[in-house]
Amino acid sequence: MTLTESKDFSHLFSEETKARKPSPLKTCIHLFNDPNIVFLGGGLPLSDYFPWDNIHSQSPLPPFKNGIGSKITGLKDDTLEYVVSRDEKVEKADIPFKKSLQYGATQGQPEILEFLREHNKLVHEFNYSDWDSILTTGNTNGWESTLRIFCNKGDVILAEAHSFSSSLASAEAQGVITFPVPIDSDGIIPEKLESILDNWTPGSPKPKLLYTIPTGQNPTGSSLSDERKEAIYKIACKHDFIIIEDEPYYFLQTGPYLKDLEQRKKYEDQQEQQNHEQFLKSLAKTFLSLDTEGRVIRMDSFSKVLAPGARLGWLTGSKKILQYYVSLHEMTVQGASGFSQSIINGLLQRWGQDGYIDWLKGLRSEYVIKRNNAIDYLHEFLPASGPFTINPPIAGMFFTVTIDATAHPDFKTKFNSNPKAVEQHIYETIVKNGVLLVPGCWFITEGETTPPQPADSKQIQNPNEIFFRGTYAAVAAEKLREGLKRFSECLKEEFGF
Amino acid sequence: MTLTESKDFSHLFSEETKARKPSPLKTCIHLFNDPNIVFLGGGLPLSDYFPWDNIHSQSPLPPFKNGIGSKITGLKDDTLEYVVSRDEKVEKADIPFKKSLQYGATQGQPEILEFLREHNKLVHEFNYSDWDSILTTGNTNGWESTLRIFCNKGDVILAEAHSFSSSLASAEAQGVITFPVPIDSDGIIPEKLESILDNWTPGSPKPKLLYTIPTGQNPTGSSLSDERKEAIYKIACKHDFIIIEDEPYYFLQTGPYLKDLEQRKKYEDQQEQQNHEQFLKSLAKTFLSLDTEGRVIRMDSFSKVLAPGARLGWLTGSKKILQYYVSLHEMTVQGASGFSQSIINGLLQRWGQDGYIDWLKGLRSEYVIKRNNAIDYLHEFLPASGPFTINPPIAGMFFTVTIDATAHPDFKTKFNSNPKAVEQHIYETIVKNGVLLVPGCWFITEGETTPPQPADSKQIQNPNEIFFRGTYAAVAAEKLREGLKRFSECLKEEFGF
Structure with a gap:
């Protein structure tokens, strides 16, 4: 042809x-x-x-x-x-x-x-x-x-x-x-x-x-x-x-x-x-x-x-x-x-x-092992049910954990029902505890539009759902395990699990 | 201090x-x-x-x-x-x-x-x-x-x-x-x-x-x-x-x-x-x-x-x-x-x-030799007096030859007293004769200004003076000599020397 x-x-x-x-x-x-x-x-x-x-x-x-x-x-x-x-x-x-x-x-x-x-x-x-x-x-x-x-x-x-x-x-x-x-x-x-x-x-x-x-x-x-x-x-x-x-x-x-x-x-x-x-x-x-x-x-x-x-x-x-x-x-x-x-x-x-x-x-093959390790560790350390969702990727270097911010015991009080405040608090807490994953709000696409356009995504996604992005690319298995353990411990502590 | x-x-x-x-x-x-x-x-x-x-x-x-x-x-x-x-x-x-x-x-x-x-x-x-x-x-x-x-x-x-x-x-x-x-x-x-x-x-x-x-x-x-x-x-x-x-x-x-x-x-x-x-x-x-x-x-x-x-x-x-x-x-x-x-x-x-x-x-030292070669060859091939000025540089890769366009026998007739027309004609002639130097008009700085500003350089430089830029960087001595010979022959032919 x-x-x-x-x-x-x-x-x-x-x-x-x-x-x-x-x-x-x-x-x-x-x-x-x-x-x-x-x-x-x-x-x-x-x-x-x-x-x-x-x-x-x-x-x-x-x-x-x-x-x-x-x-x-x-x-x-x-x-x-x-x-x-x-x-x-x-x-x-x-x-x-x-x-x-x-x-x-x-x-x-x-x-x-x-x-x-x-x-x-x-x-x-x-x-x-x-x-x-x-x-x-x-x-x-x-x-x-x-x-x-x-x-x-x-x-x-x-x-x-x-x-x-x-x-x-x-x-x-x-x-x-x-x-x-x-x-x-x-x-x-x-x-x-x-x-x-x-x-x-x-x-x-x-x-x-x-x-x-x-x-x-x-x-x-x-x-x-x-x-x-x-x-x-x-x-x-x-x-x-x-x-x-x-x-x-x-x-x-x-x-x-x-x-x-x-x-x-x-x-x-x-x-x-x-x-x-x-x-x-x-x-x-x-x-x-x-x-x-x-x-x-x-x-x-x-x-x-x-x-x-x-x-x-x-x-x-x-x-x-x-x-x-x-x-x-x-x-x-x-x-x-x-x-x-x-x-x-x-x-x-x-x-x-x-x-x-x-x-x-x-x-x-290398990334299959890395991805499996990361998700295995998260399953090991995070409760199977609760406000945390592990999202195993089928490609790339990144995984995310989504969290229902409303499940935080202080959501309505200390955080004024603001999911972003919960996200920021968790970010600070995990860094204090020796592990860094990146809060999802760092990646939000939000240009201003004049006139405002319909169907803004902010209305579609659950506004109370926050997430953290981690990578399994950059570290060896043992360190990855330690990092995800620290991350999970923090989440459980914060959300009372 | x-x-x-x-x-x-x-x-x-x-x-x-x-x-x-x-x-x-x-x-x-x-x-x-x-x-x-x-x-x-x-x-x-x-x-x-x-x-x-x-x-x-x-x-x-x-x-x-x-x-x-x-x-x-x-x-x-x-x-x-x-x-x-x-x-x-x-x-x-x-x-x-x-x-x-x-x-x-x-x-x-x-x-x-x-x-x-x-x-x-x-x-x-x-x-x-x-x-x-x-x-x-x-x-x-x-x-x-x-x-x-x-x-x-x-x-x-x-x-x-x-x-x-x-x-x-x-x-x-x-x-x-x-x-x-x-x-x-x-x-x-x-x-x-x-x-x-x-x-x-x-x-x-x-x-x-x-x-x-x-x-x-x-x-x-x-x-x-x-x-x-x-x-x-x-x-x-x-x-x-x-x-x-x-x-x-x-x-x-x-x-x-x-x-x-x-x-x-x-x-x-x-x-x-x-x-x-x-x-x-x-x-x-x-x-x-x-x-x-x-x-x-x-x-x-x-x-x-x-x-x-x-x-x-x-x-x-x-x-x-x-x-x-x-x-x-x-x-x-x-x-x-x-x-x-x-x-x-x-x-x-x-x-x-x-x-x-x-x-x-x-x-x-290498560039001293190259520069000297180029200028020597130009002196060898171009007449000592006339409409051509050889400009020996004290640095860099480039020399220029300036030309009084009004000296061209056809300046007022064929070229309509337009120095740019002479420049273009010479460019085409030298390329036809097997050497390439670059016409000066390719390098003119001429943005528009609103409002127009005073002391525009175009009024200061002699508008009938055109030039060609050559380099001695890229070629060996023998080839440089041959190129400048061709260039000079063209100029002499065109200006009746």
Whole structure:
């Protein structure tokens, strides 16, 4: 089947994007490699002056037989030694430092982009022809750029009613209004989203974007089902907004928490025995895979699967839109670090697509253990019935515990029937007792809207329900257990259990 | 002498800067390293999962006895081998990858910042107490952030009448008006600058910033004298604007071009024999060194002295201002690449301050040769008298040739007395003949101002004078000679010489 091209969404661009002129210097850059031209146009230092002749790395070797995170021995059966050179390609698809450490290639070096396009094809279905990927310096950069590409001051965007506070703050600092979309334990509720938009105050500017973290959402830990995604995509088409899927946790899809140990063992064995095709098929369908028009922009990142400080991620979407990101990035980040690109590309090219999938699969196993530990400990320390609800995630790094604030003995007296006061009191208490989880109110999406819009999520969620977000990513099992013990003891003490 | 603190310049901040709230997550981050707290707050992956155990580099060894850019042998007398490890500090001031590849430290890792502070103290005098440096991902990022920190849409900034087109375009895309400051062959003319500001239309918003490239200016190649800098700094205090000194070429101070070969040899020998103190003393005084109030922000970069693709630079200025850059960067770039930081820091710590000065001094020698070659070739190929003026720079990567457009035989006829038409015609002709230099009109600073301001530079500079910018940085001597021969032949042909 021949795919058609993506639609034009330039009517949603910001003033800034419309005003950005290409640099005149770019009009001659194609002559740089013309053998008939002596190019005296650009201030590029000679690569002979780059003081790194070659860089040699010791890394784990697929299929990572001792598991992700185990010490490598330096021996051939678990250790990959590779060299990236300044001047030559040691491997065919290497990026020598003379290229990656030079100016140019704001969109990313061709070799690593090609690897990522191939990876994309394994993970997503593409339903229009002119899709592409470009590098970012991570999803923080990808999101900031997205706001600049689409939003003017006063524009409205949609976001999950609880969302990643830095993403919300970034929008709010730019004068962009963040409008909360009602969520439940499975993420955005499509019917509520549709009702908000169907009843949007006439004449009031409609949202340009939906910002969503579909998998292992931060902070709630929820994951959107394929069905909900389909419904949300339809609403996006109907009400003409762009979907930004921010997916740093996508490959940490642990699957359901199974309390029964026998069931659990069986499920984990099945996971373990998946071949690559089965593994990829087990992953949630992406918004990108549903997109027939080019209105989805996906943000992927190496931060959670290789290392955050690599500052390397990629955007995937319609070329018609991505070219404007490249123009913006020429004036902002210029491009991702050449060290990051050469070193990560050097690793990925030697691992190959298969080795990288081995890595992602191995990483999932690690997070299955971590997630199970966290939820097991909570079940161990918290009463089975009462005001506390443990919410086991099926993906990501975060779990939450929701609490009925009205169950606190002092709710009506000391706390004046104010659930937020209970939340703040518990936060202070747990920190005093040596454990830190983050109160849910830190993640509330609450931009002002003028005129006020209907179906505000604050009226839909139970206002007396508070929650705390914890992570099992950052600490070893024993410490996690101790932390959750302290947390649970505090809750029981406070609520009289 | 005890230095006093910098002044408060928050009245010059943008709406966005004033609106930016610190992330609530940052209020608890100090508890991350508290041994009494089990920190389940942040989604940080375990560093055991970062797939690089150690990275080993081969780099040149100070004092670079065979010169910068010569091949290293791998032997002890010219080759530095160093290892940066994921888990340990191999050298005391190393940044292990478990730190640099983790989240955190938006301002930069402490080890490399400390190196840069020490370097700063060698290069500048500081006249107020609370200065500091923070990392950027290069000066493109530093400048973009500067615009976001200070400017609202409609604000005015000052820039050299010809300036780096990408910097101007970045401002213009944000709706910031770039106002041209008259320049001559020595850069900004302080008297003209003062007159513009003294006669600024009352009630019209005054410029918040002066953007300047003081050393080896792009595109003119000019360098500001210490005296002009002093005068400009006084005007900045009088008219309350911030000075942004963008100094990527600062260490490429080649000194004057000497046509006489005997004089040249003597001068170069003197340069060669300079010890580090003499070398540093020979450098131009910086705006930073003149600053008593904290109204200068300096942008330094490794792009021209180590490698552009490292995407690593630093800002130096008042802590009171820099802290707002850090808050902005938390939401934009998050931080420079950890690979770049660990690898460059690893090199610099082993070179030491002295080794780094050796490198910079060696690099200067390279650029002296390159600059001399370019100007020699131009003298060889262009007539000594006539409409062409060769402008030998004393620093940087760029030279210019100015041309009296009225001298073209077809000026009044074919070109309708329009110098820009001559410029475009010459550009097309040289490209057709196999050489590319960039026409001066690509660098014109010309924002609109409402109401129009007096002393517009366009009335001051000779409107019939056009110029071309060339670089001697990017090509080897032979190719440079061939390119400049082609360029000169075209000019002579066109102007009938």
